[in-house]
Amino acid sequence: MEITRLLLRQFRCFEQAELHPAPGFNLLTGANGCGKTSVLEALHLLAHGRSFRGRVRDGLVRRGQAALEVVAQWHGSDHVPHRCGLRHTGSQWQAKLDGEDVQQLGHLLTAVTVVSFEPDSHSLVDGGSESRRRYLDWGLFHVEQDFLPTWRRYSRALKQRNALLRQRDPGLQLDAWEQELAHTGEILTHQRETHVANLQPRLEHCVQSLLPGVGAPSIRLQPGWRQRDLGLGDALLLARERDFALGHSTVGPHRADLRIDLDGIPANGLSRGQTKQMALALILTQATLLAETSGHWPVLQLDDLGAELDRNHQDRAIAMLVRSGAQILITGSEPPPCLISGLTGVARFHVEQAKIERVS
Ligand SMILES: Nc1ncnc2c1ncn2[C@@H]1O[C@H](COP(=O)(O)OP(=O)(O)OP(=O)(O)O)[C@@H](O)[C@H]1O
Numbered sequence: 001m002e003i004t005r006l007l008l009r010q011f012r013c014f015e016q017a018e019l020h021p022a023p024g025f026n027l028l029t030g031a032n033g034c035g036k037t038s039v040l041e042a043l044h045l046l047a048h049g050r051s052f053r054g055r056v057r058d059g060l061v062r063r064g065q066a067a068l069e070v071v072a073q074w075h076g077s078d079h080v081p082h083r084c085g086l087r088h089t090g091s092q093w094q095a096k097l098d099g100e101d102v103q104q105l106g107h108l109l110t111a112v113t114v115v116s117f118e119p120d121s122h123s124l125v126d127g128g129s130e131s132r133r134r135y136l137d138w139g140l141f142h143v144e145q146d147f148l149p150t151w152r153r154y155s156r157a158l159k160q161r162n163a164l165l166r167q168r169d170p171g172l173q174l175d176a177w178e179q180e181l182a183h184t185g186e187i188l189t190h191q192r193e194t195h196v197a198n199l200q201p202r203l204e205h206c207v208q209s210l211l212p213g214v215g216a217p218s219i220r221l222q223p224g225w226r227q228r229d230l231g232l233g234d235a236l237l238l239a240r241e242r243d244f245a246l247g248h249s250t251v252g253p254h255r256a257d258l259r260i261d262l263d264g265i266p267a268n269g270l271s272r273g274q275t276k277q278m279a280l281a282l283i284l285t286q287a288t289l290l291a292e293t294s295g296h297w298p299v300l301q302l303d304d305l306g307a308e309l310d311r312n313h314q315d316r317a318i319a320m321l322v323r324s325g326a327q328i329l330i331t332g333s334e335p336p337p338c339l340i341s342g343l344t345g346v347a348r349f350h351v352e353q354a355k356i357e358r359v360s
């Protein structure tokens with residue numbers, strides 16, 4: 001997709017600001033604290049329902065204001081112009097997509113596809129399992145139509161089972177919800193395994209380009225219970241006693257993880273810089289798969305690229321991004337040297353005093 005206009009109202013430091021990105025590379029520069037990351041957060045919010053720095057209620061609404069608004073216009077793969085808008089108070093939201101009221105946020109999130117690499121992206125490799133589950137599920141959400149309804153059924157069954165565990169009620173209801181949990185959980189796990197298998201060859205290619213010599217990457221789903229060949233139904237039954245004691249479900253896809261190895265060794269031995277580059281490889285792998293499946297690239301956002309990667313790794317990343325042909329938004333307090341020296345046609349914007357101005 002190609003964003004043609006992004007409007008922010010009462011979003012962090014911006015009272016109102018507008019960006020008209022060009023196709024290809026867009027570079028946003030400005031002093032620390034001027035609002036560069038906030039611009040990327042606004043677009044990320046439309047695509048993920050949250051920012052990469054937290055939820056709307058965590059401080060995205062401009063201080064003293066009731067709600068933020070983000071409006072985006074874009075061309076999809078069909079070259080037809082689209083438009084959406086989101087107003088969010090932190091607890092309540094209203095949204096429109098092509099003039100129609102949006103009933104479920106999921107509908108908006110399907111329409112806007114954006115991936116972001118930012119200073120905390122390393123947690124995809126070295127952080128807790130939640131960010132890896134979110135990574136996997138965001139990809140699945142876009143390539144597998146049945147994912148969202150199955151996920152909703154699973155979440156409902158999980159809530160019901162947890163409530164019965166807390167009430168210490170081992171009756172027939174628990175059996176019924178456990179069956180639903182096992183059934184939907186097996187489907188989710190199968191979908192995730194297929195997605196991981198689809199990501200694998202693309203990740204190999206991406207790592208080869210971004211981190212040559214670091215080893216052959218492999219990703220493997222850890223489904224959320226120890227023995228995959230033991231069905232989830234049996235795993236839930238075996239865990240019952242412990243789950244009653246703890247008051248929540250300790251096995252199932254909500255506990256899944258993605259194991260990342262290099263030459264068969266866990267990737268957590270990588271240096272800080274390599275870890276970031278590995279995270280970028282994972283993010284670009286997901287974008288590649290999405291582009292191949294849906295026929296259009298997500299918008300790629302790279303926050304503070306210059307500060308995150310050394311020159312050599314920046315050059316490799318930029319070379320890969322150029323090949324993709326995707327629309328790209330990059331921020332930095334200074335322009336990354338490789339963007340000034342090597343590329344023509346970069347649209348440059350300056351952010352200052354909560355205004356965004358195109359400078360070339
Ligand atoms: N809810 C809010 N209301 C008003 N201002 C806010 C709010 N949240 C953050 N800010 C301010 O918005 C500004 C924008 O921050 P942002 O992180 O986008 O800047 P940046 O240009 O990316 O800076 P850096 O170069 O340091 O990464 C900061 O000055 C911050 O203090």
Ligand SMILES: [Mg+2]
Nearest residue numbers: 036037303304
């Ligand atoms: Mg920033």
